[in-house]
Every structure is written in C-alpha cells, then in structure tokens.
Amino acid sequence: MLKKLLIANRGEIAVRVIRTAKALGYRTVAVYSEADANAMHVELADEAVCIGPAQVSASYLNAEAILDAARKTGADCVHPGYGFLSENSAFAKACKDAGLVFVGPPESAIELMGSKRRSKIAMQEAGVPVVPGYEGDNASDDELIQAATDIGFPLMVKASAGGGGRGMRLVESEAELADNLKRARSEAKQAFGDDELILEKAVIEPRHVEIQVFADRHGNAVYLGERDCSVQRRHQKVVEEAPSPFVTPELRQAMGEAAVRAALACGYEGAGTVEFLVDMDRNFYFLEMNTRLQVEHPVTELITGQDLVAWQLAVAEGQPLPLTQEEITLNGHAIEVRLYAEDPAHGFTPQTGEIHRFEPAEGEGLRYDTGVRSGDTVSPHYDPMLAKVIAWGQTRDEARRRLIRALEDTTVFGVTTNRWFLSRIIADDTFGAGEATTGFLQSAFADDPSLSPQKLSIRELALSACALGLGNSGQGGWSNAPATVIPIKLEVQGETLELKVRKSGTSLSVSHGDEEYHLEVHSHCDGLLCIIDNGVRQRCQYHRQGDSLYLQAFGQSWSVRDVTHQPAAGSAGTGSGKLQASMDGAIIDVLVAEGDTVEQGQTLVILEAMKMEHPVKADRPGVVAGVHTRAGEQVRRSQLLVEITVIEEKT
Known part of the structure; x- marks a missing residue:
C-alpha cells in the first residue's frame, strides 16, 4: 500500500493530482521553485520542498533535487504530472532505482514512444495504421531528400524526439525541402538535444483525434473514448472535446482497438494517449503516443464519470483496471479550452504580472482546473496558462452554450487573456457545425479585426467614469465632489480622452465630444456596480489598482487609466513621470x-x-x-x- 505521493510538477496539474490523492487518503508532497514559494499547489500539499531557483533547468527539471525531496519527506511514490520530466525515461528509471514507485509507464515504453522513428516502426509491426513516410536509420539530408521524391509533396518534416510543433515543417515543394531540413534540425537540436528527423506524407486539413488508453500489470488494456483536438494554433491545442463530432461509433471502435494494440505492443502501464490524424474519408493514421496524463484529460473524465488520476494510482499500486471495456460508457459532451495570460491582438504574446482578481464563473456542468488565485503573479519563467475551463452538457450545443457563458462571466483583472478569443471560437458557426479541422483557426481568424482592441463605446466609457467615481479598496473617487460637472481624463489604448460627468443624485450623464450617455446608479459594493440603463438593470465588476481601472460587463472586459490629475506630457520637464x-x-x-x-x-x-x-x-x-x-x-x-x-x- 502506497502512502505518500510526491508530485514532480507545478501549477494546475499539481493541484489536480493533490486533490485526488488527498481524497484517496494519500499524504502529499509538493516541490517548488523559489518563484513558486507561495503557489497554490504548495499550500494545498501536506509538505513542500524547495528544489531550486526559478529557472526550470535548475528546479523542475532537476531530477536529483526532486529525488532528494522524496528522501527527505519519506515519499514512496512519484507522480510526474505532464511536461517537465513526465516523459523522461531516465527520470522514471531513477525513481525506480531510488526505491520509488513511478506513477506512469515503465521506462522502456517511455523511451520507445519518445522516438517518432522507432515508435512508428513498432506501430507498423503491431498493425496500427501509420502515415506513409520515411523513418529509416539513415536520416542524413541526402537520404531524406531522396526519400521525399518517393513520398511526394506536400510532406511533413518532423523531429523524431519531439512534439508540440517544434522541429516540424510543412514542405510544399522540393525547392523548399533543403532549407526546411536545416531549420527543423536546428530547432530539434535546441529543443530536444537530438536532431534526428523523419518524413511523413502531409495529410491536408485532417482531424486530430486521440484515444485515451489505460493498461495495468495484469495484461488488461482499455480505451475510454476519444478526444478531438483539431482546433490548434501553431500545432498547439487550443480546444479539446469529447466525444469527437466527426467520429462514428464504428470509427471509435476501430481507433480504440488500434490504440489498445499500440499500448500492449510496448508493454504499457497506466494512462497513455494515442494520437491519430483522421482524413476527410475517416481513414486514421498513428501520429504519436504521449506516455503520460494529458492536459485535456478532464473532458474524458466528464463523459465517462471516471477519475483518471485515481486510476493511475490504482495501477501504480498493482491493482487491476477498475472497469472492463464493456463497462465503460460515454455520457453527454464536454469541451475544454485553455485560458492563457496572452494577448491575441499582438501575436498571442505571453503576458506577465499580478492577477488582481480571478473569479471563475459558477454554474451547472462547469469545471475549472487552475493553479492560480487572486493576488498571484504570472511569472515569465513558466507557461502562462491560468486555467482549463471545461463545460459538460447532455448535448454538444448545451456544452458550447455553457462554455461561452463561463468564459464571458469569468473575471480576470490585471493581465490580458485570450478569454474573448476562446469564446469567439466556441461560438463560431464552423466549430458549431463540428467541421473544424487543424486548419480552422488559420483560415477563420488569421486576419480577424475583432482580435484587435476595439474602440470603447460611449456606454463603456460612461461605466468606466462611474466606477472611477466610486473607487474601491479604500480609494476614493469623485462621487463626493461638490461640483455638479466633473472633468475626467482617461487613457484608453494609449489615447487620452476627456470626459465630463454631470451628476444629479444617483443619475449620471457622461459626455465625450458629441456623444452622451445617461445611467442611474442602483447600488455598488465590493467592486460590483449595479446600474439602471434605459430601464434595464445591469451589473459591472470593477477593480481599481493605483491609477488603473479594470472593468467587466456585457460579456466584455476592458481597462482604462485615470490621468485626470497628471500633467500633460510633451513640454520640457512636464512629462507625466x-x-x-x-x-x-x-x-x-x-x-x-x-x-x-x-x-x-x-x-x-x-x-x-x-x-x-x-x-x-x-x-x-x-x-x-x-x-x-x-x-x-x-x-x-x-x-x-x-x-x-x-x-x-x-x-
């Protein structure tokens, strides 16, 4: 019987694993870098050990420091989460050598599936369909150029040791091949320390569909349905759903049985994901196998009613799988999006800084997997994902509707996020029809002007002025000013706007140039403003931090800066400072x-x-x-x- 689990990871996945482990009676140990000293996963765990400075290479990738933390705390098992060392065969072996149970597959399976070349050969031998290509021992440029002639164009150049789009290139013609081989090798070497490449025939506009598999030490293996991960940006998944709107029951069974063959062929144990490309004729081809729990596992949990982390721990203890294939059923539909601190209007640039307020929406069928809270800081050292937002419904449309509402009602003040971009995807007609392929985002949102900051309407400016007058967190506003006409200056998207506020009791009139807007303040408390707008009661959340004001209303969020009392910049010595x-x-x-x-x-x-x-x-x-x-x-x-x-x- 295992008793104490160390989670060799951080953020939302560490929080996710800790919660299931504690529910099952395990003692838990968190590891953290100096930058994560006050992180949520550290506070939730029973014990925590600092493993190094902020840099990933010196902390979360420091296997010896993690093993030392296990020795100090008396942990008897290690859960690697995903990312970092989760698919590192040397780490899995080191855990075993240290007398620790690694909650994952044996190192031999990790090593085999970590090589695109070797895994593809193994899958061919196991009778799993693969994309035609070249994965020979000789991966020199000359050999690959010759092989490309036989395969035909377009084709994909891929790093054998990698994933996540790094070291991957779509090559349309022979003239482009040599340069793309050079660039792919360089990327692969830098990212994975291995510049070996393979070639695959390009499957144009495919679906990316993956099968969740589980295997135990007793020769049992099952699949728990599929997930459609076709909505991607730069080969990175943005939306995941289960089941796939494109997969028929017959295709699900064929892919599931192929995935089980793949798992058994490499002596697999625990949770794994077999990823396939599916063409428009529903032919499917093995892409790779991820030898860990996936980011998108919650959608599988919601439609099967199973806790996959609990399954992992049971398998690690040597127990047989909880269910047979016949006992696994799918119920309803689930969709997951990844809420990131990033700016879609400026190339999805990662954002850093303090999260002044983070309030997930509440409602039936909603789930948030997160590792951050109000007051936390998004660090430049790690992935800027704030949360996974997941919605379940009896039907796909019900799940979509709930997810759109959840995104609109989730409050994040302090950092720019992709929240609006995600809600646009889920509401899109092509996605709604279940027709999104891997090229969907590029074609639908490549030059979408709605991703750029939109000019604030007079209604939004009026709400901003109103909230500014109320103040918050002990900061006073203009509401107690004796004058009946109050001039205000707001900086919005780099532009300074001059407003005039006229108040009469609880009624306000806000003007900007020739535009004017009237509203009535109904109530306000703790950053929540309730107004009456043309007879309709509306709510607006707001938060003031210094001279910055963050607001959310009507499913939208925006921010302004109060520059009313700042001197005008431009003349010598009179800048704002x-x-x-x-x-x-x-x-x-x-x-x-x-x-x-x-x-x-x-x-x-x-x-x-x-x-x-x-x-x-x-x-x-x-x-x-x-x-x-x-x-x-x-x-x-x-x-x-x-x-x-x-x-x-x-x-």
Missing part, C-alpha cells in the same frame, strides 16, 4: 533604483522587443519614486515600469 513599456518585450536592464535623481532624457530601463533594444527614457527630471520591473521580466505594452516625482525646490 509614469514611464510605460511601449510594446510587449523583455527587460534587459534596469539602470536606476528608487530614490535616484534623474535628468530628463536619461535612460532608465532597456527593453528588448522585436529583436531590438529600446531605451526607456525619463520624460522629466526628478526623483525615482518607484521601480516596478526587473531585469529578465517579460512585460506587456503600457505596463508601468518606473515612476518619477518632481524635485521640490527648497525655499
């Missing part, structure tokens, strides 16, 4: 500290963006009142970097 990042990028160096005296035009910070260095210079002389960034940090456009106050002259 609030220096912001001009674009998304990385801070290369910070040249000042709080309390330093600076001159106008002096370089204070160096920002790297678009492969160039950009100096951030003082817009006025004065004293540095605050430094809000550090070297190595990823910053977003308009993020406050340095504040300067005026030097008071002595009389």
Whole structure:
C-alpha cells in the first residue's frame, strides 16, 4: 500500500493530482521553485520542498533535487504530472532505482514512444495504421531528400524526439525541402538535444483525434473514448472535446482497438494517449503516443464519470483496471479550452504580472482546473496558462452554450487573456457545425479585426467614469465632489480622452465630444456596480489598482487609466513621470533604483522587443519614486515600469 505521493510538477496539474490523492487518503508532497514559494499547489500539499531557483533547468527539471525531496519527506511514490520530466525515461528509471514507485509507464515504453522513428516502426509491426513516410536509420539530408521524391509533396518534416510543433515543417515543394531540413534540425537540436528527423506524407486539413488508453500489470488494456483536438494554433491545442463530432461509433471502435494494440505492443502501464490524424474519408493514421496524463484529460473524465488520476494510482499500486471495456460508457459532451495570460491582438504574446482578481464563473456542468488565485503573479519563467475551463452538457450545443457563458462571466483583472478569443471560437458557426479541422483557426481568424482592441463605446466609457467615481479598496473617487460637472481624463489604448460627468443624485450623464450617455446608479459594493440603463438593470465588476481601472460587463472586459490629475506630457520637464513599456518585450536592464535623481532624457530601463533594444527614457527630471520591473521580466505594452516625482525646490 502506497502512502505518500510526491508530485514532480507545478501549477494546475499539481493541484489536480493533490486533490485526488488527498481524497484517496494519500499524504502529499509538493516541490517548488523559489518563484513558486507561495503557489497554490504548495499550500494545498501536506509538505513542500524547495528544489531550486526559478529557472526550470535548475528546479523542475532537476531530477536529483526532486529525488532528494522524496528522501527527505519519506515519499514512496512519484507522480510526474505532464511536461517537465513526465516523459523522461531516465527520470522514471531513477525513481525506480531510488526505491520509488513511478506513477506512469515503465521506462522502456517511455523511451520507445519518445522516438517518432522507432515508435512508428513498432506501430507498423503491431498493425496500427501509420502515415506513409520515411523513418529509416539513415536520416542524413541526402537520404531524406531522396526519400521525399518517393513520398511526394506536400510532406511533413518532423523531429523524431519531439512534439508540440517544434522541429516540424510543412514542405510544399522540393525547392523548399533543403532549407526546411536545416531549420527543423536546428530547432530539434535546441529543443530536444537530438536532431534526428523523419518524413511523413502531409495529410491536408485532417482531424486530430486521440484515444485515451489505460493498461495495468495484469495484461488488461482499455480505451475510454476519444478526444478531438483539431482546433490548434501553431500545432498547439487550443480546444479539446469529447466525444469527437466527426467520429462514428464504428470509427471509435476501430481507433480504440488500434490504440489498445499500440499500448500492449510496448508493454504499457497506466494512462497513455494515442494520437491519430483522421482524413476527410475517416481513414486514421498513428501520429504519436504521449506516455503520460494529458492536459485535456478532464473532458474524458466528464463523459465517462471516471477519475483518471485515481486510476493511475490504482495501477501504480498493482491493482487491476477498475472497469472492463464493456463497462465503460460515454455520457453527454464536454469541451475544454485553455485560458492563457496572452494577448491575441499582438501575436498571442505571453503576458506577465499580478492577477488582481480571478473569479471563475459558477454554474451547472462547469469545471475549472487552475493553479492560480487572486493576488498571484504570472511569472515569465513558466507557461502562462491560468486555467482549463471545461463545460459538460447532455448535448454538444448545451456544452458550447455553457462554455461561452463561463468564459464571458469569468473575471480576470490585471493581465490580458485570450478569454474573448476562446469564446469567439466556441461560438463560431464552423466549430458549431463540428467541421473544424487543424486548419480552422488559420483560415477563420488569421486576419480577424475583432482580435484587435476595439474602440470603447460611449456606454463603456460612461461605466468606466462611474466606477472611477466610486473607487474601491479604500480609494476614493469623485462621487463626493461638490461640483455638479466633473472633468475626467482617461487613457484608453494609449489615447487620452476627456470626459465630463454631470451628476444629479444617483443619475449620471457622461459626455465625450458629441456623444452622451445617461445611467442611474442602483447600488455598488465590493467592486460590483449595479446600474439602471434605459430601464434595464445591469451589473459591472470593477477593480481599481493605483491609477488603473479594470472593468467587466456585457460579456466584455476592458481597462482604462485615470490621468485626470497628471500633467500633460510633451513640454520640457512636464512629462507625466509614469514611464510605460511601449510594446510587449523583455527587460534587459534596469539602470536606476528608487530614490535616484534623474535628468530628463536619461535612460532608465532597456527593453528588448522585436529583436531590438529600446531605451526607456525619463520624460522629466526628478526623483525615482518607484521601480516596478526587473531585469529578465517579460512585460506587456503600457505596463508601468518606473515612476518619477518632481524635485521640490527648497525655499
């Protein structure tokens, strides 16, 4: 009987594993980097051990530090989660050698399936359909160029040791091949330490469908339905659903049986995912096998009613699988999206910074897997995923409707997210018809102007002005001002807008230029504003952080800055003193500290963006009142970097 589980991972997956393990009576051990000292997974675990600095290579990829943490705490088993060391055969062996049970497959299966070349050969021998291509021992450029002539174009160049789109190239013609081989080798070497390549015939506009398999030590293996992961951006999954709207019962059985053959062929144990490409005629081809729990496993759990982490732990203890194939049934439909701190309007650039407020929506059929809370910081060191948002329904449309509502009602203040982009995908007619292939996002959203920041309407400006007047967190607004006409200046998307607010009791009239909007304040409390708009009661959530105001209403979210009392920038010595990042990028160096005296035009910070260095210079002389960034940090456009106050002259 296993008693204490160490989770060799972080974030939402560590939280997910800890919760099931504790429910089953296990003691749990978290490992964390110095950057994650106050993370949710650390607080949820019974014990926690720091394994190194923020850098992944020195912490979450430091196998010896993780094994030492297991020794210190007396853990008897290790769950690798996904990512990091989860598909590292050397780590699985090291756990075994240290007397620890590795909650995953044997190292031999990890090693075999970690090679696209060797795994493809093994699948051919097991009778699993594979994409025609070349996976020979001789992977020199000359041999691959010759093999490409036999395969035909278009074809895919793939890193044998990799995944996630790295080292992968679509080649349309022979003239493009040599350059793409060179680039793919370079990417593969950098990402995986192995530049071996294979070639595959390109399956144009396919579906990406994967089968969840499970095997135990007693020779049993089953499949738990399929997941459709066709909605992808740059070969990265964005939406996952189960079951697939494209898969028939006959195809599900054929793919499931093929996936079970794949698992048995490599002596598999535990949870695994066999990924297939399915063409328009419903022919399917083996793509790869992920020898771990998948990010998208919740959709399988929701339609089967099973806890896959509990299954993993049972198999690790040597128990037989909880169900036979005949006992596994599918119920309803589930869809998952990955909520990221990223900016769709600017190339999906990762965003960093404090999450001032994070409030998942509540409702029937909703599930959130997350590792963050209000007050946490999105670090530049790790993947910026905030949560997996999953909706279940009796039908696919019910699941879609619930998911759209969940995305619209989820509150994230402080960092830009892809929330609106995700809701657009789920509401799209092509997705709704179940016709999305791997090329869907590229064709439907490549030049979509709606992904760019939209100009705020007079209604949204009026709500912003109203919330600004109310204040929050002890910050006063203009609502107690004696004047009946209050001028306000808001900075919106880099532009300063002048508004006028006229108040009469609880009624407000907000004007900007020739536009005017009327509303009535019904109530407000703890960042929730209730207004009456043309006889209709509406709610708006808001949060003020310094001079920044974050708002959410009508299924939309936006932010503004209050610059009412800031001096106009432009004339010598009269800049605002609030220096912001001009674009998304990385801070290369910070040249000042709080309390330093600076001159106008002096370089204070160096920002790297678009492969160039950009100096951030003082817009006025004065004293540095605050430094809000550090070297190595990823910053977003308009993020406050340095504040300067005026030097008071002595009389």
